[in-house]
Amino acid sequence: MSVGITIISRAAFGKLQKQEEAFLPVLHDITEAFGGFDVGSVFPSSKFLRRLIGAERRAHKIHQEADAILQAIVDEHVAKIGAQQDHDVVEVLLKYRENPELGFPFTNVEIKAVIMDMILGGGEITATTVSWAMSELMRHPHILEKANKEVRQVFDGKGIVDEAGFAELNYLKSILRETLRLHPPAPLLVPLECQERVVIAGYGIPEKTRVYINVLAIGQDSRHWAEPQEFCPERFLDRPEASDYKGTCFEFIPFGAGRRMCPGILFGMTFAEIMLANLLYHFDWELPNGIKPQDLDMSERFGITVTRKNDLHLIPIRCHPKTV
Numbered sequence: 001m002s003v004g005i006t007i008i009s010r011a012a013f014g015k016l017q018k019q020e021e022a023f024l025p026v027l028h029d030i031t032e033a034f035g036g037f038d039v040g041s042v043f044p045s046s047k048f049l050r051r052l053i054g055a056e057r058r059a060h061k062i063h064q065e066a067d068a069i070l071q072a073i074v075d076e077h078v079a080k081i082g083a084q085q086d087h088d089v090v091e092v093l094l095k096y097r098e099n100p101e102l103g104f105p106f107t108n109v110e111i112k113a114v115i116m117d118m119i120l121g122g123g124e125i126t127a128t129t130v131s132w133a134m135s136e137l138m139r140h141p142h143i144l145e146k147a148n149k150e151v152r153q154v155f156d157g158k159g160i161v162d163e164a165g166f167a168e169l170n171y172l173k174s175i176l177r178e179t180l181r182l183h184p185p186a187p188l189l190v191p192l193e194c195q196e197r198v199v200i201a202g203y204g205i206p207e208k209t210r211v212y213i214n215v216l217a218i219g220q221d222s223r224h225w226a227e228p229q230e231f232c233p234e235r236f237l238d239r240p241e242a243s244d245y246k247g248t249c250f251e252f253i254p255f256g257a258g259r260r261m262c263p264g265i266l267f268g269m270t271f272a273e274i275m276l277a278n279l280l281y282h283f284d285w286e287l288p289n290g291i292k293p294q295d296l297d298m299s300e301r302f303g304i305t306v307t308r309k310n311d312l313h314l315i316p317i318r319c320h321p322k323t324v
Contacts, residue, residue: 246265285317
């Protein structure tokens with residue numbers, strides 16, 4: 001996750017932020033607290049129960065910690081407005097602060113919300129995807145070998161992973177798609193509220209009902225995917241209609257569909273491709289302590305995102321790619 005926040009910081013904030021290390025534990029608390037089961041939500045009218053279980057108190061504490069860090073980022077940029085030539089995302093947002101031409105309020109509150117969305121979506125979720133991809137590759141050595149071969153064929157002679165070669169990494173991209181199918185970081189999409197009573201597949205959904213889309217169940221539906229529990233990147237090579245993230249193939253919608261789909265798909269998946277390609281190009285990987293691939297622990301930890309319950313520990317073996 002720290003790598004994810006580092007890259008987001010460079011892309012969105014202009015440089016590495018000193019708040020990064022402080023934000024990591026807060027981000028962990030956010031994903032854990034707001035993704036778990038809240039008994040108080042079952043009895044929303046019982047204020048006593050909500051106070052008793054302490055969910056609101058914990059949420060308020062986490063909010064204060066996160067807000068302090070985000071405010072420090074904003075303040076740092078306010079102090080440097082006009083003093084630097086490179087304009088990052090935060091500086092651009094500050095130009096629109098309190099702008100009456102927007103037609104809606106845009107204050108520090110909204111700016112901090114945008115920063116939080118970028119960190120959660122671009123950093124935490126994408127890093128989680130790469131972690132699951134590496135886990136599956138270690139469980140399937142033949143797939144890892146095939147991925148290594150592709151990446152090194154494309155970039156050998158260059159010595160580095162550059163953007164020009166990514167169009168040729170079809171198998172690596174299929175690995176990430178298959179990872180998202182089996183391990184969607186957000187198995188339940190952002191909830192939507194039904195504006196009027198509708199009937200879908202024979203089920204009546206009343207007005208004002210909160211509706212969740214179960215991406216995990218859709219991606220493992222045996223009616224649409226052969227052997228859905230198996231990790232098989234080749235399935236996406238044979239299904240070009242499911243090879244994008246635009247929500248046009250409803251059997252594969254890890255980022256949602258329509259107007260409410262994730263706006264950061266291109267950024268997030270480009271980040272994931274770069275990260276995974278570098279890991280495979282520069283290193284060979286082994287499991288520690290003689291662990292066999294089939295014995296690798298794949299337990300999950302549930303929160304806003306579904307991450308590995310235990311960190312993935314691997315042994316990197318530096319390889320020396322061919323250069324011209």
